[in-house]
Amino acid sequence: MDYIGTAKLKSEVFATVIKGLCVACRENGCALLGGETAEMPGLYPEGEYDLVGTIIGAVEKRKLVTGKSLRKGDVLIGLPSSGLQTNGYSLARKVLFSQLKMKLSDVLPGTQRTLEDILLAVHTSFLKPVTALQKAGITIHGMAHITGGGLIDNPPRMLPKGLDVVIRKDALTVPPIYNFLQEKGKIDPEEMYRVFNMGIGYVIAIRRADTARALKALKNGIEIGTIEEGSGVTRFK
Secondary structure (H helix, E strand, O other), X not given: OEEEEEOOOOHHHHHHHXXXXXXXXXXXXXXXXXXXXXXXXXXXXXXXXXXXEOXXXXXXXXXXXXXXXXXXXXXXXXXEOOOOOOOOHHHXXXXXXXXXXXXXXXXXXXXXXXXXXXXXXXXXOOHHHHHHHHHOOOOOOEEEEOOOXXXXXXXXXXXXXXXXXXXXHHHOOOOHHHHHHHHHHOOOHHHHHHHOOOOEEEEEEEOHHXXXXXXXXXXXXXXXXXXXXXXXXXXXX
């Protein structure tokens, strides 16, 4: 379902948004059943839009991934993000546009990509990688979507008591945009890992014995760490 709110609805914008939603639904095996459209002049500034999407799914209880079966020695597989995805834009905008006075058309130093291309990169859907693991017969014991809170706050949410997430920083390939933001914005490393995904959009926990098969099924998965005894936090090494 979708919701589109704006001051004055323009048919060409509406058609473009709905087309994009339909493409995303088709790619992920969903159906766009309906939605709500609202014109509210005075509430929304002219030319701005509020877009909301809601997805409802069902799963058999025996197939629920709750994290309860996680244990010491399990392996963490990271799936690359496509960009900032859904978090860190306030800080990125502050550094890039308020402090550095850059424009969307500017090319990020050291790359051939514009800021517009980087900041508006489409959020990766992790449905297909997860499905690929299931089809390969691999049991997933925990999953974490790396949104607000980054790699520091999100992975521990899947942990039962007495365990930590331990991530190897040398296993991560940090995209250039994050190194640029950290250097130019003089941002503390811990804040970077709490605000941004640092190149990892999703984390999956599996048994060590399944690692080779999992990486083969995923194609772009990266072994980034392990589950160890601890107090329910993320540790880096």
